[in-house]
Every structure is written in structure tokens, then in C-alpha cells.
Amino acid sequence: MSAVDVLVVGAGPAGLAAGIEVAKRGRRVCVVDRNLRPGGQLIKQIHKFFGSREHRAGVRGVDIAVELLEEARALGVTLRLGWEVFAIRPGHRVDIVQAVADDASASERNALTETFDAHSVILAPGAEENALQFEGWTLAGVMGAGAAQTLINVWRVRPGRRVLMIGAGNVGLIVTYQLLQAGVTVAAIIEAAPRIGGYGVHAAKIRRAGVPILTSHTIVRAEGRECVEGAVVAQVDGAWSPIEGSERRFDVDVICVAVGLHPNTRLASLAGCRLVCSPALGGWVALHNALQETTVPGIYVAGDAAGIEEASTALEEGRLAGIAACQRMRTTDTKGDAEIAAIQRRLDDLRGGPFCGGIRAAKSGLQAEGGAPCPAA
Ligand SMILES: Cc1cc2nc3c(=O)[nH]c(=O)nc-3n(C[C@H](O)[C@H](O)[C@H](O)COP(=O)(O)OP(=O)(O)OC[C@H]3O[C@@H](n4cnc5c(N)ncnc54)[C@H](O)[C@@H]3O)c2cc1C
Incomplete structure (x- = not known):
């Protein structure tokens, strides 16, 4: 079993941003993605991004992925590419499996699984298409x-x-x-x-x-x-x-x-996080507080998995989750508090646009422990 401070699921903008913040604080972090190429949705986005200049608007999505990856590598973030997280057990035990050929034997398959023991887990597995x-x-x-x-x-x-x-x-x-x-x-x-x-x-x-x-x-x-x-x-x-x-x-x-898209909640559900239904966020979503923490202590959710928005909000939520997960390991961190407040202000600004009214209200509703009770799936 490998031990890490934080295990991040997904190397899209949310997961890479989370990994970067954790590594900046000198903590051991591993980012796992089932794709061999990191970047999540960004690797398909050859167009110049919309959004704010502060969030790389005008840069092609595929280039944003390269910038994030270079930053993560320079900070010593461990990347496990071509590995899928398939289970999260109590105590933040995370099981991963490497992609295997269909005809692989049971022993070959077993050799390609690994378990991580993490202090915190950040779920950033993105969205699925409707x-x-x-x-x-x-x-x-x-x-x-x-x-x-x-x-x-x-x-x-x-x-x-x-x-x-x-x-x-x-x-x-x-x-x-x-x-x-x-x-x-x-x-x-x-x-x-x-x-x-x-x-x-x-x-x-x-x-x-x-x-x-x-x-x-x-x-x-x-x-x-x-x-x-x-x-x-x-x-x-x-x-x-x-x-x-x-x-x-x-x-x-x-x-x-x-x-349309809906948040990928498979692992959150498996980990026992409470899910609520929020049409403005794309459907079922793990209930999370203003620090992105779900109802299972030490399990955070960020990016499209926490509600369908954009890469800019995914980046900010990933950063927030990364800092919050590090704070969980210390009792006081006033620098972290100030950074968290700044990120939350930026998220408010991003959600202040004419197209974002519903999202802002939905996020505040979740954060106030709201969210509609979920209809049967
Ligand atoms: C056509 C299109 C155009 C867009 N244009 C813009 C734009 O101009 N501006 C903008 O801001 N946003 C844009 N977006 C939105 C933006 O791409 C997403 O909001 C953003 O990528 C979400 O980031 P994420 O990190 O949450 O998820 P993703 O980018 O989806 O990354 C999730 C990653 O998790 C991995 N993963 C999932 N499950 C597992 C598992 N069990 N184990 C291991 N890995 C797993 C996936 O392989 C993936 O790499 C666009 C999206 C699309 C589809």
C-alpha cells in the first residue's frame, strides 16, 4: 500500500489545480487519471477559451492543459496516467487499476491494482454526457x-x-x-x-x-x-x-x-457522500460546503463533478479543495485562510455573469445544506 497526503481523482483542470496547491505546500500528492494524456476536457478544446483574462481566456484549452501539466511536474506532483480509480473504501483507502487487455488473466489483473492510503481525497472526475x-x-x-x-x-x-x-x-x-x-x-x-x-x-x-x-x-x-x-x-x-x-x-x-452534461458522481456515491439533486448544476451532485468538502470528512469534490460549469471555475474549485485538504492536516494556517477567501471571491465573480444566476444560487443553496431531496434515480 502506498501512503500519500492527498489523492486526487482526475487530471483535468480541477484535479491538476488541486495537485498544484497541495504540492506547493510541501505535501505528498498523487493525481490519478484513466487517460494516458492529462488535461481532461482541455485536450480536446482547440478553440480559444472564453471567460476572464485572469482565467486564461483567449488561450486554447489544449495549451492551458500543457501549462498546468508543466507547473504540476515542476512542483513534484506524482501523476498516475492510464490508471482508473475504481473504489474508495472507509478510511480514505483508494483502489486503482491499470487499463488491461480484455483477455488478461485474473492474476495479471491483480498485479495491476494498487491501494493508496490517503489523508484526504479530492474527487475531480468531471462530467458525463446526457x-x-x-x-x-x-x-x-x-x-x-x-x-x-x-x-x-x-x-x-x-x-x-x-x-x-x-x-x-x-x-x-x-x-x-x-x-x-x-x-x-x-x-x-x-x-x-x-x-x-x-x-x-x-x-x-x-x-x-x-x-x-x-x-x-x-x-x-x-x-x-x-x-x-x-x-x-x-x-x-x-x-x-x-x-x-x-x-x-x-x-x-x-x-x-x-x-447537456451531468456531474460524474459514481465515486462520490461509492464513498458514501450524500448526493442531492440540483437541476442548475446538471443533476445529482455530492453535497459540499464552501471548502468543497462533502458530507464524508476528508473527501472533497471539485470542477464539473461538483456542478457543470466551466474550466475557470473548475480551476478555482480545484485550488480551493487542494488548500482545504492541506489545512485539514494543520490546526492553524492564516495564509491559507486568506487564499481561500480570495478564491471564494473569484468564484463569486465568475458566477456573477448574466448566464450564471442559477448556478450561484444553487451553490449557495448546497452550501447552506440545502439542495432538493433527490428523486429516485
Ligand atoms: C466542447 C466544449 C467546449 C468547452 N469550452 C470551454 C471554454 O471555452 N471555456 C471554459 O472555461 N470551459 C469550456 N468547457 C468546459 C471545460 O472543458 C470543463 O468545464 C472542464 O474541463 C471541467 O474540468 P474538470 O477538471 O472538472 O473535468 P474534466 O476536464 O472532465 O477532467 C476529468 C478527468 O477525470 C478523469 N477521470 C474520470 N473518472 C476517473 C476515474 N474513476 N479514475 C481516474 N480518472 C478519472 C477523466 O479521464 C478526465 O481526464 C468546454 C467543454 C466542452 C465539452
């Missing part, structure tokens, strides 16, 4: 927009020839643009809401590129025998029901689903 069920949704060629983005920007593989994008939030708009840059035709973006959810600047770029954005439209079915050969969409009424006679068919071989 699924959408419709006739034909299991055909090959129906995929999350995140999968399409990984294919084009990480693996340089086109997912297909012609795409229908479902969802006109920022993810749908940005991935559409990146598909066009990769040489894929996007037949249309459809959006069930009457308005586009993403930023106007992204929507304007899509329109200039000639891709129609059909609001108040939904998918009726995917057509094809073994893989997608077409998609039928229809206009929806005020109750979001398809209007008869409004169907249109698109000749596409890929249907991308970009209908």
Missing part, C-alpha cells in the same frame, strides 16, 4: 458530441461524412464548428427549445458557415439497418411534442447528441 433516446438511437453512428470531438481533435479521425447535430448549447455549437474545420459536412443543428442556448458568437460563426440551426425541432428517428443512413426530425409545439406533418429527412451517417 443520453437521448429515440427510435434507432442504438445504431452505429449515433454518438455523443464529446466522442465526435475526441475523434477529430485527439485521434484525427472523422466520425463520418455528414452529421446531424442535436443541441444548440455551447458544446453543440463548438463541436459543429470543429467538425466543419475537420472537413465534415454538418447538415443542420436541431434544438428543441425555441432559442439557441449557446453563446451568440458561436452561433453566428455556424450560420456564416451556412449550417442551418432549426430551433423548436426534435429528432423523431434515426434510419438505417446497421448504421445511420438518415435522420428524420420534426418541429415541436409548446409542449415539445412533434407536430404532425412537419417531418423532414436528412441524409446523414452520423447523429451527434449534445443535450
Whole structure:
């Protein structure tokens, strides 16, 4: 068994920022990520980031990942890449497993697991994509927009020839643009809401590129025998029901689903953290206080796993969790207190924008031990 002061799950912006703060304080920290390449979502983001200048707005996400990684390495953060955290047991015992071939024997698998004994654990495993069920949704060629983005920007593989994008939030708009840059035709973006959810600047770029954005439209079915050969969409009424006679068919071989993300709460749930349902934060989320600590003492949550926001807030929450986890090991740390207060002010500012009202209120609600009682999962 290996001993560390802090074990961090996830090497996205939240996890790397947490690792950096812990290492700055001279504590032993290990950041574990199942991907071989660290950076989380950032490694797919080839566009220049929006947000505040203080939070690297104008820098490409993929470059932010490199900067964070260099800082973490220079400070001596231990990185375990290609390892997945699969269990958190009482007493902050964390089990990890290295990716293995499907045909590996039981003894080979056992040799590739390891247990960490940590004083604190920071959960920063990010988000998962929401699924959408419709006739034909299991055909090959129906995929999350995140999968399409990984294919084009990480693996340089086109997912297909012609795409229908479902969802006109920022993810749908940005991935559409990146598909066009990769040489894929996007037949249309459809959006069930009457308005586009993403930023106007992204929507304007899509329109200039000639891709129609059909609001108040939904998918009726995917057509094809073994893989997608077409998609039928229809206009929806005020109750979001398809209007008869409004169907249109698109000749596409890929249907991308970009209908939102939800926090990844698997490990938090396994560790016994109390979960609450917060629609503004993307769904179920581990209840956490203003220091990112969950209802299990010494287990913290940060970034998209603590509510769907942006890389800038993920960075700040990661820093906060890292400092708080170190403070747990000491009784007084006035420098840490001042840094925590400064981060909390920055988080308030980030959540003060016109698009963030719900998030700010939801976070304050959680922090006041609120949150709606969770409906059955
Ligand atoms: C298309 C798109 C565009 C975006 N554009 C912007 C933008 O312009 N500006 C902005 O601020 N934000 C943007 N974002 C949002 C931003 O990328 C995320 O908010 C941010 O990456 C969240 O950081 P995180 O560290 O919480 O999670 P992630 O970046 O998702 O990292 C989580 C990491 O945890 C790892 N992990 C998960 N489970 C385990 C496990 N059990 N064991 C080991 N490792 C695990 C994953 O492999 C991953 O590397 C965009 C997102 C998308 C999808």
C-alpha cells in the first residue's frame, strides 16, 4: 500500500489545480487519471477559451492543459496516467487499476491494482454526457458530441461524412464548428427549445458557415439497418411534442447528441457522500460546503463533478479543495485562510455573469445544506 497526503481523482483542470496547491505546500500528492494524456476536457478544446483574462481566456484549452501539466511536474506532483480509480473504501483507502487487455488473466489483473492510503481525497472526475433516446438511437453512428470531438481533435479521425447535430448549447455549437474545420459536412443543428442556448458568437460563426440551426425541432428517428443512413426530425409545439406533418429527412451517417452534461458522481456515491439533486448544476451532485468538502470528512469534490460549469471555475474549485485538504492536516494556517477567501471571491465573480444566476444560487443553496431531496434515480 502506498501512503500519500492527498489523492486526487482526475487530471483535468480541477484535479491538476488541486495537485498544484497541495504540492506547493510541501505535501505528498498523487493525481490519478484513466487517460494516458492529462488535461481532461482541455485536450480536446482547440478553440480559444472564453471567460476572464485572469482565467486564461483567449488561450486554447489544449495549451492551458500543457501549462498546468508543466507547473504540476515542476512542483513534484506524482501523476498516475492510464490508471482508473475504481473504489474508495472507509478510511480514505483508494483502489486503482491499470487499463488491461480484455483477455488478461485474473492474476495479471491483480498485479495491476494498487491501494493508496490517503489523508484526504479530492474527487475531480468531471462530467458525463446526457443520453437521448429515440427510435434507432442504438445504431452505429449515433454518438455523443464529446466522442465526435475526441475523434477529430485527439485521434484525427472523422466520425463520418455528414452529421446531424442535436443541441444548440455551447458544446453543440463548438463541436459543429470543429467538425466543419475537420472537413465534415454538418447538415443542420436541431434544438428543441425555441432559442439557441449557446453563446451568440458561436452561433453566428455556424450560420456564416451556412449550417442551418432549426430551433423548436426534435429528432423523431434515426434510419438505417446497421448504421445511420438518415435522420428524420420534426418541429415541436409548446409542449415539445412533434407536430404532425412537419417531418423532414436528412441524409446523414452520423447523429451527434449534445443535450447537456451531468456531474460524474459514481465515486462520490461509492464513498458514501450524500448526493442531492440540483437541476442548475446538471443533476445529482455530492453535497459540499464552501471548502468543497462533502458530507464524508476528508473527501472533497471539485470542477464539473461538483456542478457543470466551466474550466475557470473548475480551476478555482480545484485550488480551493487542494488548500482545504492541506489545512485539514494543520490546526492553524492564516495564509491559507486568506487564499481561500480570495478564491471564494473569484468564484463569486465568475458566477456573477448574466448566464450564471442559477448556478450561484444553487451553490449557495448546497452550501447552506440545502439542495432538493433527490428523486429516485
Ligand atoms: C466542447 C466544449 C467546449 C468547452 N469550452 C470551454 C471554454 O471555452 N471555456 C471554459 O472555461 N470551459 C469550456 N468547457 C468546459 C471545460 O472543458 C470543463 O468545464 C472542464 O474541463 C471541467 O474540468 P474538470 O477538471 O472538472 O473535468 P474534466 O476536464 O472532465 O477532467 C476529468 C478527468 O477525470 C478523469 N477521470 C474520470 N473518472 C476517473 C476515474 N474513476 N479514475 C481516474 N480518472 C478519472 C477523466 O479521464 C478526465 O481526464 C468546454 C467543454 C466542452 C465539452
